[in-house]
Amino acid sequence: MIRCESLLDASAIHNVHTQAFERENEAQLVKNIRHSDRYIPQLSLVAEVNNTVVGHILFSYIDLVGKETLRVLGLAPLAVIPKFQKQGIGSALAQVGLETADQMSEALVVVLGHPQFYSRFGFQPSINYGIVSPFPVPEDAFMVKLLTNYQEKYQGKVIYPPAFQEV
Numbered sequence: 001m002i003r004c005e006s007l008l009d010a011s012a013i014h015n016v017h018t019q020a021f022e023r024e025n026e027a028q029l030v031k032n033i034r035h036s037d038r039y040i041p042q043l044s045l046v047a048e049v050n051n052t053v054v055g056h057i058l059f060s061y062i063d064l065v066g067k068e069t070l071r072v073l074g075l076a077p078l079a080v081i082p083k084f085q086k087q088g089i090g091s092a093l094a095q096v097g098l099e100t101a102d103q104m105s106e107a108l109v110v111v112l113g114h115p116q117f118y119s120r121f122g123f124q125p126s127i128n129y130g131i132v133s134p135f136p137v138p139e140d141a142f143m144v145k146l147l148t149n150y151q152e153k154y155q156g157k158v159i160y161p162p163a164f165q166e167v
């Protein structure tokens with residue numbers, strides 16, 4: 001089952017990221033974003049199996065700076081507890097999140113991640129659309145998924161807000 005994060009989920013979400021990434025950075029990122037003005041409650045989703053949270057995905061607002069500064073979505077982090085991986089849970093979280101973002105009339109989603117995993121949802125190298133990373137990354141790993149509301153004005157450099165600084 002996939003649903004929005006509730007107040008009681010914080011420690012379970014922390015546990016998902018700590019186990020999946022084998023470090024605290026991404027769990028801390030979630031906390032930072034949750035306490036910032038970039039947090040979007042409808043786009044913090046958990047996956048439950050037998051009433052236990054086993055996966056989490058978060059989309060939050062980041063900036064795209066070109067001729068003007070535009071608000072876009074950043075997908076980070078996404079994780080599934082190791083013993084529940086490869087059962088479609090990560091894909092289901094991504095799919096529901098992208099559908100919700102589209103329904104919210106957002107324009108696009110930026111992700112830094114594994115091309116083989118994210119291309120299945122329609123993510124493509126951001127450079128194809130004139131959207132560049134603020135730091136050096138392999139071109140194929142910095143990706144965007146265009147949503148229904150995308151327009152050509154969405155070009156420029158992605159700027160991550162302070163919540164991302166430590167991670």
Ligand SMILES: CC(C)(COP(=O)(O)OP(=O)(O)OC[C@H]1O[C@@H](n2cnc3c(N)ncnc32)[C@H](O)[C@@H]1OP(=O)(O)O)[C@@H](O)C(=O)NCCC(=O)NCCS
Pocket residue numbers: 020021078079080081084085086087088089090091092112113114116117
């Ligand atoms: C990435 C992750 C969220 C996927 O969750 P999941 O529930 O296992 O995903 P699904 O079962 O829906 O899909 C699994 C598919 O993703 C692929 N996949 C998983 N991790 C991958 C990786 N690091 N690189 C490439 N592909 C990957 C699997 O090979 C599998 O492909 P297949 O369907 O062709 O067999 C999960 O593996 C995870 O939490 N990893 C550790 C944290 C992490 O790296 N998150 C960031 C992703 S950028």
